Amino acid sequence: MRALRYTDFGPADLLEVGEVAEPHPGAGQIRIAVRASGVTPADTALRSGRLGHRVPLPHVPGVDAAGVVDEIGEGVTGVRPGDEVFGIVDLRQLGGANADHAVLAAWAPKPAALSWEQAGGAAANAETATRALDLLQVGEGTTLLIAGAAGGVGTLAIQLAVARGAQVIGTAGPATQDFVAGLGATPVVYGEGLAERTGKVDAALHCAGAVADLVPIAGRVLTIADMSPPEGVQASFMADPTTFRQALHGLTDAAELAGKGLFTVPLAGVFPLEEGPAAHRLSETGHAHGKIVLVN
Ligand SMILES: NC(=O)c1ccc[n+]([C@@H]2O[C@H](COP(=O)([O-])OP(=O)(O)OC[C@H]3O[C@@H](n4cnc5c(N)ncnc54)[C@H](OP(=O)(O)O)[C@@H]3O)[C@@H](O)[C@H]2O)c1
16 A cells, blocks of 8 residues: 655655555554545654654654544444544554554544545544643633644644633734634734733643743643643643543544534645655644645
């Protein structure tokens, strides 16, 4: 099968489409014929070598995808070949989704309201945003600040928090204020003087910028982006084996809200699999607005 892959750690140019062996699902897993799959900052960090050489080479990046089920692993019930789903790979592999076929360890039915491109980039960020909102105890009446509201996680976190009855303030650059407002948050520009613009909030989700800036503003602060957070800041990482925890109800929550017209996946860029290098370069700008997706 075709897959986006790299055979050495380094710049995005090292990505190329090549032939790799087809994967098959283990117990509790399914395989899909991929229609679209996501690109995350973790994929680019891993490929660059910045996270160390944590995966065997060649490596196929991508942790989430949407497609049509074509193989079912032992013990799996409730899903059949031909079903349309979106989901997350086994995160111990740290990849495998940017390919013609991918094995999913967690999934939900693809809602008709999301296109293949949107569903392909939805699962990992819906899980992450939901895990963060759960840990921050975001609910009815919570005032939540999202730092990095225009990114892949932030755009979904805004909508999921609003659906819980929270008031959301989102930081973004001057050119991205309307985009963030359109998703249901009150936009504020990040940078110096942030506390004066936001006032005090109950909770803050840190996706971008300096997490220390959020500590004087929020009662509770959670980072998903800073691996060495200052005191008083909780951290949560999807693929961290020491704190391994996933909020998989985020997939079904997002799908249900999408069906009611209350959730969408804004797309920052859609690229054919062959243009994987361009997709990674867009992610590496740090200014993608929404989710970056590869289509098969
Ligand atoms: N812990 C986990 O489980 C987990 C899971 C997923 C992602 N992550 C991490 O979470 C972070 C966010 O992921 P993502 O996919 O949302 O990233 P992303 O899509 O690449 O985020 C890009 C966004 O960041 C905004 N931004 C850049 N600098 C900013 C600043 N100083 N203050 C506020 N916003 C700023 C940009 O808005 P403007 O263009 O308007 O500046 C842009 O929209 C990444 O570090 C990623 O690795 C962690």
